[in-house]
Amino acid sequence: MAPPGSKADMQQFNVLPKQYPHTDSQVGKYVQRLSTIKDSRKKAAILNNATTKFMFVRHPLTRILSAYRDKIADKADDQRFRKSYLRKNPKLGKISTSVSFVQFLNHVLGTLTEQLEMHWARMVDVCNPCVINYDFVGKHESMRDDSAELLRRTGLAESIDFPVRNATYKKATSSDDVTLMRTYYKQVPLDLARQLHAKYEADFLLFNYTFPYELFA
Template sequence: MQEKVACTNWKRVMIVLSQNLKAPDGAPYLDPLDIPLTMIHNSTLHKTFNKLWMRFGRYSRPLMHHKLKNYTKFLFVRDPFVRLISAFRDKFVKPDEYFYNMYGSVMLRRYANISEPPDSVKEAFAEGIRLSFTHFIKYLLDPQTEEEKPFNEHWQQMYRLCHPCQIEYDFIGKLETLDEDTEHLLKILGLDNYIHFPPGYENRTALDWEQEWFANISVADRRKLYRLYETDFRLFEYDKPETLLDE
């Protein structure tokens, strides 16, 4: 599932549809909003290609090809720059120990001139040490970043994460029109009378926040960032952010 594009709610819906996860009373969850967040993001509960490979070995590839040919395949996308803002807000503005240890402390050392960042995000926040959006953008633009390891899925380019040129998706929706698109998709799947997609949340990162978030990013870096995500802008028909790039 595409991270930062209503992924949590789609996981909720999939859990309800699978009926594999049981509530405390022993019955399958019927309402997506009843499912605890700890279960939604517990990777051990979800079927992935890696698990398919572990179970079926060399037979997993033809099985996956069969699924790709016969199952309904859908993808939800989001304005690439807004998705980056959302990823930063979710993983670095809030205290997230994993993302601090894996990425935040690295960014603080490289771009904030902090040679020895605190050992934990709790300590860092207590000392007033916060990663800035500027540091995050410098990390994305630094060639050293991907030389060391691929982008994390929360900021990986959508075309590289979901391979729309290799997979013939039956439906591509957008987060900006999430309510209408999910309603239409559930009708296509014949599930509109069985389940309702959870409503969008008020704290969703808005498109009109771009100007504020990119205020401290140089125009040169904005243009580099656009080139880094240009394929996503073009492939999924998002307007080029001219006001950010032409200042």
């Protein structure tokens, strides 16, 4: 908690080591992660009793690509996850070899929806918006504005500032996202694209995202 008359120091989250869970160690013992609650009814009951319920979403295709680059690609940032996941899913590929983006997409499509790993699972399954009555749904693409609006609505704008990236951080822009999407998805056959659209259709419809067929081969 911030001292009276001051704002909480949210910049602490910019100096955490890579792969560090972004939960303040001082409050961790008082916080229960919803991801640890497997019973969807119990999860819904807890959230529906909360004062303010909110979630943030991201374009499904951007999210899938981000998960691949961070967790599965041969130069993935999270090598620990990559090794663990490939050991459990040897049909996807070997730890010593590269897993192409198309291979990864075929793996996703071949996995039952309810068994998808949470980093690329559908948001409708991860956050249960059809069961939980959320007060606010923000988007990754407009994170700063949406976060400011959320803080305003909850009366926290005077005590919390949304953290600003360190000066050394290369700011990703919407054009960067588009370039990455074009680079990776142009390798993907149109038939595979249609299957992706079908599998994640609920996310596209519920969160008002369009499917960019023009990106595909």
